Structure formats: C-alpha cells, structure tokens
Amino acid sequence: MWESRPSLRARYPAIQSSCYALIRRLKHTDDRSAFHSGDVDLDRFFYCFAGQNQFRHHIGTTYVAVSSERIHGFVTVSPGELAATSVKQPTRANLPGYPLPILRLSRLAVDQRDRGKGVGRLLLRTALGLALDLRDRLGCTGIVVDAKPSALGFFEVLGFLRLDSETAGLTDRPVPVPLFLPVQAIADALGP
Ligand SMILES: CC(C)(COP(=O)(O)OP(=O)(O)OC[C@H]1O[C@@H](n2cnc3c(N)ncnc32)[C@H](O)[C@@H]1OP(=O)(O)O)[C@@H](O)C(=O)NCCC(=O)NCCS
Numbered sequence: 001m002w003e004s005r006p007s008l009r010a011r012y013p014a015i016q017s018s019c020y021a022l023i024r025r026l027k028h029t030d031d032r033s034a035f036h037s038g039d040v041d042l043d044r045f046f047y048c049f050a051g052q053n054q055f056r057h058h059i060g061t062t063y064v065a066v067s068s069e070r071i072h073g074f075v076t077v078s079p080g081e082l083a084a085t086s087v088k089q090p091t092r093a094n095l096p097g098y099p100l101p102i103l104r105l106s107r108l109a110v111d112q113r114d115r116g117k118g119v120g121r122l123l124l125r126t127a128l129g130l131a132l133d134l135r136d137r138l139g140c141t142g143i144v145v146d147a148k149p150s151a152l153g154f155f156e157v158l159g160f161l162r163l164d165s166e167t168a169g170l171t172d173r174p175v176p177v178p179l180f181l182p183v184q185a186i187a188d189a190l191g192p
Contacts, residue, residue, distance in 0.1 A: 008159045008189045012125050021065035021072045021119055023126045026054055030064065035071045037109035045107055046074055060106055063126050065119050073110035075123040077130055080104035082144055082180070086163045091182055101138065102180075103131040105145040124158060128186045135183050142183045146176035155179050159189065 032047050050062040053076070060078040064071050081099040084092065105127050110119045127143060134140035144163070147155050160179035 008185060009191055011158055012121065012128070012189045020117075021067050021122065023063055023065050023122060026050060026062040026064050026074070028055060030066075030071065032071065035074070035111055036113075038112045039109060042107060042109040045076075046109065050074065050076060050107075062107075063123065065110075065123055071111070072114040073119040073123050074107070075105060075127055076107040077127055078104050078106060079134065079138075079140075080144065082141070082163075086165070086178070087180060088161070088164055091161060091180070095141065100141040101134075102142055102144045103127065103134055103140055105143055108145070108151075120154060121158065125190075128181075128190055131181075131183060131186050132190065140183055142186065143181045145179050147179050148176060149174045152177055152179075159185050 028051065032050070035043065035046055037043055037046075046062075050060075053060045054062055060076050062074050062076045065073040080102050082102045084095055084097050084100055087095065087100070105124075108120065108123060110123075131140050131143050143160075145155060145160065147160070156179070158181075160181045163178040163180050165178050
C-alpha cells in the first residue's frame with residue numbers, strides 16, 4: 001500500500017513555495033538549446049521532439065520549469081492505459097480486470113545545474129495535479145512511469161510502487177523499471 005496521508009503529503013510541498021521556478025506548458029517560442037540534463041537521449045527529445053509532439057502530433061504535452069533566466073526542467077505527459085494484471089495486490093484489489101486509464105509520465109529531466117533544489121519534485125507535483133484533473137474529467141487510476149534505475153530512489157521516496165514487469169533480457173542499456181502511483185495516493189498527497 002502507499003504511505004499514509006500526512007507523510008506522503010509532506011513530501012509534496014505546495015507548488016511555488018519551495019522553488020524559484022514557475023511551471024507552465026512549453027511554448028513555441030521557448031529557447032530549449034541552453035537546457036542540459038546530462039542525459040543525451042532526454043536532451044535530444046527535448047530539443048527535437050517535445051515541440052512537434054505537442055504542437056503538431058498532439059501525442060504528449062510538455063511542462064517546463066522556468067525562471068526569467070532559463071528553463072530548469074521539463075516533464076512530458078500523455079494519457080495511456082495499463083493492464084490491470086500488472087498492478088500488485090493489495091493495490092489491485094477492487095479494480096476491474098480490463099485496461100485501466102492512466103497518465104503516463106514519459107519524460108522528466110532537470111538541468112544539471114539545478115539538481116537537488118526541488119525542481120524535479122515541483123514538476124512531478126504538476127503531473128500529479130494533471131492526473132487528478134484527468135480523473136475528474138475522463139477517468140484516471142494513477143500515474144505510470146518507466147523509471148531509469150538511477151532515478152528509482154527519486155520516485156520511490158515520493159510514493160511510487162513497483163508494477164509487475166516482464167521487461168528483461170539482454171541489453172547494454174539499464175532496463176527501466178515500471179512504477180505506479182495510485183490516484184488515491186495522489187489525492188492524499190495533494191490534499192483537498
Ligand atoms: C531524477 C531528477 C528528475 C530529480 O530531480 P531533482 O530536481 O534533482 O530532484 P529534487 O531536488 O526535486 O529531489 C526530490 C527528492 O528526491 C531525492 N532524489 C533526487 N534524485 C534522486 C535520485 N536519483 N535517487 C534517489 N533520490 C533522489 C532528493 O534527495 C529529494 O529528497 P529529499 O526531499 O528527501 O531531500 C533529476 O536528477 C534528473 O533530471 N535526472 C536525470 C534524468 C532522469 O533520470 N530522469 C528520470 C527519468 S525516468
């Protein structure tokens with residue numbers, strides 16, 4: 001099960017209260033070239049694909065953490081679905097067996113200069129708010145992220161649970177770990 005309401009809520013301070021950055025949707029006019037997460041794939045996605053995915057293909061929306069200086073981080077989300085069987089008990093109890101609507105957190109990165117200052121948590125909090133909005137408007141059972149092994153601690157400290165996964169095999173790259181944050185935990189974390 002997820003953490004109790006007060007302890008999880010304490011990990012998600014009110015938006016803007018702990019950080020210098022404002023969160024908003026990516027604009028056509030944003031200069032993305034000065035952003036450097038240190039992860040080649042994430043940076044390439046941000047420079048080359050985040051804009052066209054949002055403005056032309058409508059397959060994902062990117063939110064950026066900005067100050068007057070520059071972009072400090074981004075998160076990309078899209079609606080998705082999750083096989084009910086991949087959710088472990090007891091979280092799975094009472095859920096139907098057909099595919100569950102979710103919000104997929106497909107990319108998250110913070111500029112190397114801004115790590116450890118709460119920007120990642122602020123971006124994640126924005127995604128949590130979007131999941132609640134989706135729950136109310138269309139239906140949403142939680143957030144799913146395929147986490148890089150190096151970022152597992154970040155998500156798990158913020159309440160994410162491991163999903164049953166069949167991803168394995170021979171690969172040179174670290175295998176992402178699918179994680180889930182149930183919508184009830186999100187509601188508890190953000191409060192009424
Ligand atoms: C993972 C990432 C987004 C975290 O962003 P950040 O702004 O540095 O994180 P925050 O400052 O908001 O940290 C929030 C909490 O998570 C912890 N944390 C941050 N990164 C962590 C990590 N890699 N492992 C374990 N804990 C981590 C922080 O210590 C903090 O906990 P605290 O409040 O108890 O001190 C950032 O390190 C990053 O961009 N990494 C490279 C790209 C990446 O791995 N993205 C995730 C793809 S799935």
